[in-house]
Amino acid sequence: MGIFILLFIIFAMQDAEQLYSELLGLKNPWRVESVSLDSNDKVVEVFIAHDRGAKLPCPECRRECMVYDHLRERVWRDLDSIGFKTFIHARSPRIQCPEHGIREAVMPLSEKRSRFTLRFESRSIRMLQNMDVENFTRVMDISWSRAWNIIDHAVKRGLSRKTSRPRIIGVDDKSYRKGHKYITLVMDMENSGVEFISMDRRKSSLDEYYKTMSDDELSRIDAVSMDMWDPYISSTLEHVPQAHSKIVFDRFHVMRHVNEAVDAVRKEENRELVKKGIMDLKGSRYIWLYSGDRLPERYRERYNELRNSDLRTGKAYSMKENIRNLWNLPSMEDAMDYWKRWHSWIVHSSIDAMKKVAKMMRMHIDKILNYFIHRITNAKAEGINSKIALIEKMAYGFRNRGHLKTAIYFKCGNLELYP
Numbered sequence: 001m002g003i004f005i006l007l008f009i010i011f012a013m014q015d016a017e018q019l020y021s022e023l024l025g026l027k028n029p030w031r032v033e034s035v036s037l038d039s040n041d042k043v044v045e046v047f048i049a050h051d052r053g054a055k056l057p058c059p060e061c062r063r064e065c066m067v068y069d070h071l072r073e074r075v076w077r078d079l080d081s082i083g084f085k086t087f088i089h090a091r092s093p094r095i096q097c098p099e100h101g102i103r104e105a106v107m108p109l110s111e112k113r114s115r116f117t118l119r120f121e122s123r124s125i126r127m128l129q130n131m132d133v134e135n136f137t138r139v140m141d142i143s144w145s146r147a148w149n150i151i152d153h154a155v156k157r158g159l160s161r162k163t164s165r166p167r168i169i170g171v172d173d174k175s176y177r178k179g180h181k182y183i184t185l186v187m188d189m190e191n192s193g194v195e196f197i198s199m200d201r202r203k204s205s206l207d208e209y210y211k212t213m214s215d216d217e218l219s220r221i222d223a224v225s226m227d228m229w230d231p232y233i234s235s236t237l238e239h240v241p242q243a244h245s246k247i248v249f250d251r252f253h254v255m256r257h258v259n260e261a262v263d264a265v266r267k268e269e270n271r272e273l274v275k276k277g278i279m280d281l282k283g284s285r286y287i288w289l290y291s292g293d294r295l296p297e298r299y300r301e302r303y304n305e306l307r308n309s310d311l312r313t314g315k316a317y318s319m320k321e322n323i324r325n326l327w328n329l330p331s332m333e334d335a336m337d338y339w340k341r342w343h344s345w346i347v348h349s350s351i352d353a354m355k356k357v358a359k360m361m362r363m364h365i366d367k368i369l370n371y372f373i374h375r376i377t378n379a380k381a382e383g384i385n386s387k388i389a390l391i392e393k394m395a396y397g398f399r400n401r402g403h404l405k406t407a408i409y410f411k412c413g414n415l416e417l418y419p
Protein backbone atom coordinates (compact mmCIF):
# COMPACT_ATOMS: atom_id res chain seq x y z
CA MET A 1 0.00 0.00 0.00
CA GLY A 2 2.77 2.41 1.00
CA ILE A 3 4.58 1.73 -2.25
CA PHE A 4 1.47 2.52 -4.26
CA ILE A 5 1.09 5.87 -2.58
CA LEU A 6 4.76 6.64 -3.15
CA LEU A 7 4.49 5.74 -6.84
CA PHE A 8 1.43 7.87 -7.13
CA ILE A 9 3.23 10.88 -5.65
CA ILE A 10 6.21 10.39 -7.97
CA PHE A 11 3.91 10.20 -10.98
CA ALA A 12 2.02 13.21 -9.80
CA MET A 13 5.21 15.18 -9.28
CA GLN A 14 6.06 14.86 -12.93
CA ASP A 15 3.03 16.88 -13.58
CA ALA A 16 3.61 20.58 -12.87
CA GLU A 17 -0.10 21.29 -12.76
CA GLN A 18 -0.70 18.60 -10.20
CA LEU A 19 2.32 19.72 -8.20
CA TYR A 20 1.08 23.29 -8.02
CA SER A 21 -2.43 22.17 -7.14
CA GLU A 22 -0.91 20.43 -4.13
CA LEU A 23 1.32 23.37 -3.24
CA LEU A 24 -1.51 25.84 -3.47
CA GLY A 25 -3.83 23.55 -1.55
CA LEU A 26 -6.58 23.90 -4.17
CA LYS A 27 -9.77 22.00 -3.54
CA ASN A 28 -12.44 20.81 -5.94
CA PRO A 29 -13.70 22.22 -8.22
CA TRP A 30 -10.60 24.44 -8.48
CA ARG A 31 -7.49 23.14 -10.22
CA VAL A 32 -4.35 24.37 -11.91
CA GLU A 33 -4.82 24.73 -15.62
CA SER A 34 -1.25 25.55 -16.58
CA VAL A 35 2.07 26.66 -15.14
CA SER A 36 4.65 28.75 -16.93
CA LEU A 37 8.11 29.62 -15.82
CA ASP A 38 10.35 32.53 -16.77
CA SER A 39 13.86 31.70 -15.63
CA ASN A 40 15.29 35.07 -16.69
CA ASP A 41 12.98 37.13 -14.52
CA LYS A 42 12.60 34.29 -12.01
CA VAL A 43 8.84 34.29 -12.16
CA VAL A 44 6.31 31.45 -12.02
CA GLU A 45 2.83 32.09 -13.37
CA VAL A 46 0.11 29.69 -12.31
CA PHE A 47 -3.23 29.75 -14.07
CA ILE A 48 -6.15 28.34 -12.11
CA ALA A 49 -9.72 27.60 -13.16
CA HIS A 50 -12.72 25.68 -11.89
CA ASP A 51 -14.29 22.60 -13.47
CA ARG A 52 -16.89 23.32 -16.10
CA GLY A 53 -20.42 23.15 -14.79
CA ALA A 54 -19.26 23.35 -11.16
CA LYS A 55 -21.39 25.18 -8.64
CA LEU A 56 -19.66 27.86 -6.55
CA PRO A 57 -20.56 29.50 -3.24
CA CYS A 58 -22.38 32.83 -3.04
CA PRO A 59 -20.32 35.39 -1.06
CA GLU A 60 -23.38 36.32 1.01
CA CYS A 61 -25.09 33.06 1.91
CA ARG A 62 -22.47 30.48 0.86
CA ARG A 63 -25.13 28.59 -1.09
CA GLU A 64 -23.71 26.67 -4.07
CA CYS A 65 -24.90 28.45 -7.19
CA MET A 66 -24.65 28.16 -10.95
CA VAL A 67 -21.90 30.16 -12.67
CA TYR A 68 -23.29 33.11 -14.59
CA ASP A 69 -20.18 34.47 -16.37
CA HIS A 70 -16.51 35.32 -15.83
CA LEU A 71 -14.75 38.63 -15.26
CA ARG A 72 -11.50 39.46 -16.99
CA GLU A 73 -8.32 37.80 -15.75
CA ARG A 74 -6.87 38.97 -12.45
CA VAL A 75 -3.51 38.33 -10.82
CA TRP A 76 -2.62 37.62 -7.18
CA ARG A 77 0.84 37.48 -5.75
CA ASP A 78 1.55 34.35 -3.68
CA LEU A 79 4.61 33.38 -1.61
CA ASP A 80 7.72 32.71 -3.73
CA SER A 81 8.49 29.22 -5.01
CA ILE A 82 12.19 28.61 -4.32
CA GLY A 83 13.17 32.19 -5.02
CA PHE A 84 10.82 32.55 -7.97
CA LYS A 85 8.16 35.21 -7.57
CA THR A 86 4.88 33.43 -7.91
CA PHE A 87 1.69 34.82 -9.37
CA ILE A 88 -1.72 33.20 -9.55
CA HIS A 89 -3.94 34.06 -12.52
CA ALA A 90 -7.66 33.47 -12.77
CA ARG A 91 -10.84 34.84 -14.23
CA SER A 92 -13.18 35.38 -11.30
CA PRO A 93 -16.50 33.68 -11.90
CA ARG A 94 -19.76 35.40 -11.10
CA ILE A 95 -22.60 33.26 -9.83
CA GLN A 96 -26.34 33.74 -9.91
CA CYS A 97 -27.80 33.30 -6.45
CA PRO A 98 -31.59 32.95 -6.27
CA GLU A 99 -31.57 35.21 -3.24
CA HIS A 100 -28.67 37.65 -3.86
CA GLY A 101 -28.57 37.85 -7.63
CA ILE A 102 -25.39 38.04 -9.66
CA ARG A 103 -22.32 38.19 -7.43
CA GLU A 104 -18.60 37.56 -7.67
CA ALA A 105 -18.02 34.04 -6.31
CA VAL A 106 -15.77 33.44 -3.32
CA MET A 107 -12.26 32.79 -4.64
CA PRO A 108 -10.21 29.97 -3.16
CA LEU A 109 -6.94 31.71 -2.25
CA SER A 110 -7.62 35.36 -1.53
CA GLU A 111 -9.95 37.84 0.06
CA LYS A 112 -12.21 39.98 -2.05
CA ARG A 113 -10.47 42.90 -3.75
CA SER A 114 -7.02 41.83 -2.56
CA ARG A 115 -4.06 41.60 -4.93
CA PHE A 116 -2.42 38.96 -2.75
CA THR A 117 -3.25 35.48 -1.59
CA LEU A 118 -4.23 35.00 2.05
CA ARG A 119 -0.88 33.31 2.71
CA PHE A 120 1.04 36.23 1.28
CA GLU A 121 -0.95 38.74 3.30
CA SER A 122 -0.53 36.83 6.56
CA ARG A 123 3.21 36.49 6.07
CA SER A 124 3.50 40.17 5.16
CA ILE A 125 1.54 41.30 8.21
CA ARG A 126 3.74 39.20 10.48
CA MET A 127 6.87 40.70 8.91
CA LEU A 128 5.57 44.26 8.98
CA GLN A 129 4.78 43.93 12.68
CA ASN A 130 8.51 43.47 13.20
CA MET A 131 10.23 45.56 10.54
CA ASP A 132 9.81 48.90 8.85
CA VAL A 133 8.11 49.34 5.51
CA GLU A 134 11.32 50.22 3.69
CA ASN A 135 13.06 46.96 4.62
CA PHE A 136 9.94 44.99 3.94
CA THR A 137 9.68 46.33 0.38
CA ARG A 138 13.28 45.25 -0.24
CA VAL A 139 12.99 41.77 1.24
CA MET A 140 9.70 41.01 -0.48
CA ASP A 141 10.48 42.90 -3.69
CA ILE A 142 7.24 44.81 -3.53
CA SER A 143 6.36 48.49 -4.03
CA TRP A 144 5.74 51.02 -1.25
CA SER A 145 2.14 51.51 -2.20
CA ARG A 146 1.46 47.77 -2.28
CA ALA A 147 3.05 47.39 1.14
CA TRP A 148 0.83 50.18 2.48
CA ASN A 149 -2.17 48.49 0.89
CA ILE A 150 -1.48 45.44 3.00
CA ILE A 151 -1.17 47.49 6.19
CA ASP A 152 -4.24 49.54 5.38
CA HIS A 153 -6.29 46.48 4.54
CA ALA A 154 -5.18 44.72 7.76
CA VAL A 155 -6.13 47.72 9.89
CA LYS A 156 -9.55 48.01 8.25
CA ARG A 157 -10.06 44.30 8.83
CA GLY A 158 -9.03 44.64 12.48
CA LEU A 159 -11.20 47.69 13.14
CA SER A 160 -14.24 46.07 11.54
CA ARG A 161 -13.84 43.05 13.83
CA LYS A 162 -14.05 45.11 17.00
CA THR A 163 -17.30 44.30 18.71
CA SER A 164 -17.33 46.13 22.02
CA ARG A 165 -16.32 49.55 23.25
CA PRO A 166 -14.06 49.98 26.27
CA ARG A 167 -15.46 51.07 29.64
CA ILE A 168 -12.21 52.50 30.92
CA ILE A 169 -10.27 54.80 28.64
CA GLY A 170 -7.20 56.99 28.88
CA VAL A 171 -6.90 60.13 26.78
CA ASP A 172 -3.51 61.64 26.05
CA ASP A 173 -1.82 63.85 23.51
CA LYS A 174 1.42 62.81 21.85
CA SER A 175 3.71 64.99 19.86
CA TYR A 176 5.24 64.06 16.54
CA ARG A 177 7.34 65.84 13.90
CA LYS A 178 9.79 66.76 16.67
CA GLY A 179 7.10 68.29 18.85
CA HIS A 180 5.59 70.50 16.15
CA LYS A 181 2.39 68.51 15.76
CA TYR A 182 0.08 66.67 18.11
CA ILE A 183 -2.28 63.77 17.96
CA THR A 184 -4.88 62.64 20.46
CA LEU A 185 -4.76 59.01 21.52
CA VAL A 186 -7.64 57.27 23.20
CA MET A 187 -6.42 54.12 24.94
CA ASP A 188 -8.48 51.11 25.87
CA MET A 189 -7.21 50.73 29.43
CA GLU A 190 -8.44 47.17 29.70
CA ASN A 191 -6.45 45.71 26.81
CA SER A 192 -3.81 48.49 26.61
CA GLY A 193 -4.47 49.00 22.90
CA VAL A 194 -4.91 52.26 21.06
CA GLU A 195 -8.64 52.64 20.62
CA PHE A 196 -8.82 55.84 18.58
CA ILE A 197 -6.48 58.36 16.98
CA SER A 198 -7.31 61.95 16.09
CA MET A 199 -4.89 64.21 14.23
CA ASP A 200 -4.92 67.15 16.68
CA ARG A 201 -5.44 67.83 20.39
CA ARG A 202 -8.38 70.17 20.40
CA LYS A 203 -11.81 69.68 21.86
CA SER A 204 -13.06 68.63 18.45
CA SER A 205 -10.33 65.98 18.32
CA LEU A 206 -11.84 64.12 21.27
CA ASP A 207 -15.41 64.96 20.19
CA GLU A 208 -14.61 62.98 17.06
CA TYR A 209 -14.12 59.88 19.20
CA TYR A 210 -17.20 60.26 21.36
CA LYS A 211 -19.29 60.82 18.24
CA THR A 212 -18.48 57.29 17.10
CA MET A 213 -20.38 55.98 20.13
CA SER A 214 -24.08 55.55 20.79
CA ASP A 215 -25.72 57.13 23.86
CA ASP A 216 -25.81 53.69 25.38
CA GLU A 217 -22.10 53.10 24.84
CA LEU A 218 -21.28 56.55 26.20
CA SER A 219 -23.22 55.92 29.37
CA ARG A 220 -21.37 52.64 29.85
CA ILE A 221 -18.00 54.45 30.10
CA ASP A 222 -16.94 54.02 33.73
CA ALA A 223 -13.78 56.11 33.90
CA VAL A 224 -11.62 58.42 31.79
CA SER A 225 -8.02 59.03 32.77
CA MET A 226 -6.38 62.20 31.39
CA ASP A 227 -4.20 65.23 31.98
CA MET A 228 -5.70 68.52 33.20
CA TRP A 229 -6.20 69.71 29.63
CA ASP A 230 -9.26 71.92 29.13
CA PRO A 231 -10.23 70.75 25.62
CA TYR A 232 -10.36 67.10 26.77
CA ILE A 233 -12.19 68.02 29.96
CA SER A 234 -14.93 69.96 28.20
CA SER A 235 -15.35 67.35 25.47
CA THR A 236 -15.74 64.59 28.08
CA LEU A 237 -18.14 66.63 30.22
CA GLU A 238 -20.21 67.29 27.14
CA HIS A 239 -20.46 63.68 25.95
CA VAL A 240 -20.09 61.29 28.87
CA PRO A 241 -22.98 61.19 31.36
CA GLN A 242 -21.88 61.82 34.98
CA ALA A 243 -18.41 62.68 33.77
CA HIS A 244 -17.68 64.67 36.94
CA SER A 245 -17.25 61.48 38.90
CA LYS A 246 -15.63 59.58 36.01
CA ILE A 247 -12.76 61.85 35.00
CA VAL A 248 -9.54 60.98 36.80
CA PHE A 249 -6.63 63.36 36.38
CA ASP A 250 -3.69 61.05 35.96
CA ARG A 251 -1.23 61.14 38.87
CA PHE A 252 1.81 60.97 36.60
CA HIS A 253 0.67 64.00 34.67
CA VAL A 254 -0.04 65.86 37.90
CA MET A 255 3.44 65.02 39.17
CA ARG A 256 4.94 66.14 35.88
CA HIS A 257 3.45 69.60 36.44
CA VAL A 258 4.86 69.63 39.99
CA ASN A 259 8.29 68.55 38.71
CA GLU A 260 8.23 71.31 36.13
CA ALA A 261 7.49 73.81 38.89
CA VAL A 262 10.49 72.59 40.91
CA ASP A 263 12.63 72.92 37.81
CA ALA A 264 11.40 76.48 37.21
CA VAL A 265 12.37 77.36 40.79
CA ARG A 266 15.83 75.86 40.28
CA LYS A 267 16.42 77.72 37.02
CA GLU A 268 15.44 81.05 38.48
CA GLU A 269 17.45 80.58 41.65
CA ASN A 270 20.49 79.34 39.74
CA ARG A 271 20.39 82.42 37.54
CA GLU A 272 20.36 84.67 40.62
CA LEU A 273 23.22 82.75 42.25
CA VAL A 274 25.40 82.68 39.15
CA LYS A 275 25.08 86.46 38.94
CA LYS A 276 26.58 86.59 42.41
CA GLY A 277 29.28 84.10 41.39
CA ILE A 278 27.79 81.20 43.41
CA MET A 279 27.78 77.88 41.57
CA ASP A 280 25.91 75.73 44.14
CA LEU A 281 23.02 74.80 41.84
CA LYS A 282 24.96 74.45 38.61
CA GLY A 283 24.32 71.12 36.92
CA SER A 284 21.91 69.96 39.61
CA ARG A 285 18.83 69.65 37.41
CA TYR A 286 18.59 65.87 37.45
CA ILE A 287 19.05 65.56 41.20
CA TRP A 288 15.75 67.35 41.78
CA LEU A 289 13.83 65.20 39.35
CA TYR A 290 14.38 62.04 41.36
CA SER A 291 12.22 61.10 44.28
CA GLY A 292 14.31 60.83 47.45
CA ASP A 293 14.13 57.06 47.66
CA ARG A 294 15.18 56.56 44.03
CA LEU A 295 18.14 58.93 43.97
CA PRO A 296 21.23 57.24 42.48
CA GLU A 297 24.07 56.84 45.00
CA ARG A 298 26.44 59.10 43.02
CA TYR A 299 24.19 62.11 43.67
CA ARG A 300 23.61 61.34 47.36
CA GLU A 301 26.32 63.52 48.88
CA ARG A 302 25.57 66.57 46.80
CA TYR A 303 21.85 66.07 47.37
CA ASN A 304 22.30 66.06 51.17
CA GLU A 305 24.40 69.22 50.99
CA LEU A 306 21.85 71.01 48.85
CA ARG A 307 18.90 69.92 50.95
CA ASN A 308 20.55 71.10 54.15
CA SER A 309 21.28 74.47 52.63
CA ASP A 310 18.84 77.32 52.68
CA LEU A 311 18.01 77.19 48.99
CA ARG A 312 14.49 77.77 47.67
CA THR A 313 15.01 74.87 45.31
CA GLY A 314 15.49 72.53 48.27
CA LYS A 315 12.22 73.74 49.77
CA ALA A 316 10.34 73.31 46.50
CA TYR A 317 11.77 69.83 46.29
CA SER A 318 10.45 68.94 49.76
CA MET A 319 7.03 70.20 48.69
CA LYS A 320 7.14 67.90 45.68
CA GLU A 321 8.24 64.92 47.73
CA ASN A 322 5.36 65.49 50.12
CA ILE A 323 2.60 65.65 47.55
CA ARG A 324 3.89 62.48 45.92
CA ASN A 325 2.46 60.58 48.90
CA LEU A 326 -1.05 61.80 48.17
CA TRP A 327 -1.87 58.74 46.07
CA ASN A 328 -0.61 56.28 48.68
CA LEU A 329 -3.19 57.27 51.29
CA PRO A 330 -5.84 54.72 52.16
CA SER A 331 -8.99 56.70 51.32
CA MET A 332 -10.31 59.76 49.56
CA GLU A 333 -11.06 61.42 52.94
CA ASP A 334 -7.49 60.94 54.12
CA ALA A 335 -6.23 62.24 50.80
CA MET A 336 -8.48 65.31 51.04
CA ASP A 337 -7.14 66.15 54.54
CA TYR A 338 -3.59 65.62 53.37
CA TRP A 339 -4.16 67.78 50.32
CA LYS A 340 -5.61 70.64 52.40
CA ARG A 341 -2.59 70.70 54.68
CA TRP A 342 -0.20 70.58 51.73
CA HIS A 343 -2.07 73.32 49.90
CA SER A 344 -2.04 75.59 52.94
CA TRP A 345 1.74 75.07 53.33
CA ILE A 346 2.35 76.00 49.70
CA VAL A 347 0.14 79.08 49.56
CA HIS A 348 1.75 80.42 52.73
CA SER A 349 5.21 79.93 51.29
CA SER A 350 6.98 82.48 49.12
CA ILE A 351 7.71 80.24 46.13
CA ASP A 352 5.65 81.47 43.21
CA ALA A 353 6.08 78.55 40.82
CA MET A 354 4.89 76.13 43.50
CA LYS A 355 1.96 78.37 44.38
CA LYS A 356 0.98 78.38 40.75
CA VAL A 357 0.95 74.59 40.46
CA ALA A 358 -0.95 74.29 43.77
CA LYS A 359 -3.55 76.67 42.39
CA MET A 360 -3.96 74.60 39.28
CA MET A 361 -4.34 71.45 41.35
CA ARG A 362 -6.91 73.12 43.59
CA MET A 363 -9.07 73.89 40.57
CA HIS A 364 -9.05 70.21 39.69
CA ILE A 365 -8.71 68.53 43.06
CA ASP A 366 -12.03 66.63 42.90
CA LYS A 367 -11.02 64.89 39.74
CA ILE A 368 -7.49 64.28 40.97
CA LEU A 369 -9.00 62.54 43.99
CA ASN A 370 -11.40 60.55 41.79
CA TYR A 371 -8.36 58.30 41.66
CA PHE A 372 -9.63 56.84 44.91
CA ILE A 373 -12.85 55.69 43.21
CA HIS A 374 -11.36 54.21 40.04
CA ARG A 375 -7.68 53.58 40.88
CA ILE A 376 -6.50 54.15 37.33
CA THR A 377 -3.48 55.93 35.86
CA ASN A 378 -2.12 56.45 32.36
CA ALA A 379 0.99 54.44 33.21
CA LYS A 380 0.14 51.69 30.73
CA ALA A 381 -0.24 54.24 27.98
CA GLU A 382 3.24 55.61 28.61
CA GLY A 383 4.89 52.64 26.87
CA ILE A 384 3.24 53.90 23.72
CA ASN A 385 5.47 57.00 23.68
CA SER A 386 8.62 55.21 22.64
CA LYS A 387 6.69 53.14 20.13
CA ILE A 388 5.27 56.26 18.47
CA ALA A 389 8.77 57.53 17.73
CA LEU A 390 9.57 54.26 15.94
CA ILE A 391 6.27 54.29 14.12
CA GLU A 392 6.88 57.82 12.94
CA LYS A 393 10.08 56.59 11.34
CA MET A 394 8.20 53.71 9.78
CA ALA A 395 5.55 55.98 8.31
CA TYR A 396 8.09 58.56 7.22
CA GLY A 397 8.78 58.90 3.54
CA PHE A 398 5.13 59.19 2.83
CA ARG A 399 4.21 62.68 3.90
CA ASN A 400 0.77 61.48 4.54
CA ARG A 401 -0.83 62.00 7.94
CA GLY A 402 -3.16 59.11 7.28
CA HIS A 403 -0.18 56.78 7.20
CA LEU A 404 0.87 57.73 10.72
CA LYS A 405 -2.60 56.96 11.97
CA THR A 406 -2.78 53.66 10.11
CA ALA A 407 0.67 52.65 11.35
CA ILE A 408 -0.29 53.35 14.98
CA TYR A 409 -3.41 51.22 14.69
CA PHE A 410 -1.30 48.54 13.01
CA LYS A 411 1.36 48.40 15.71
CA CYS A 412 -0.47 49.51 18.87
CA GLY A 413 -4.14 48.83 18.21
CA ASN A 414 -4.22 45.28 19.58
CA LEU A 415 -6.33 44.43 16.54
CA GLU A 416 -6.99 41.07 14.92
CA LEU A 417 -5.17 41.92 11.70
CA TYR A 418 -4.81 38.54 10.01
CA PRO A 419 -7.15 37.34 7.27
Ligand SMILES: [Zn+2]
Nearest residue numbers: 058061097100
Ligand atom coordinates in the same frame (compact mmCIF):
# COMPACT_ATOMS: atom_id res chain seq x y z
ZN1 LIG B 1 -26.71 34.10 -1.86
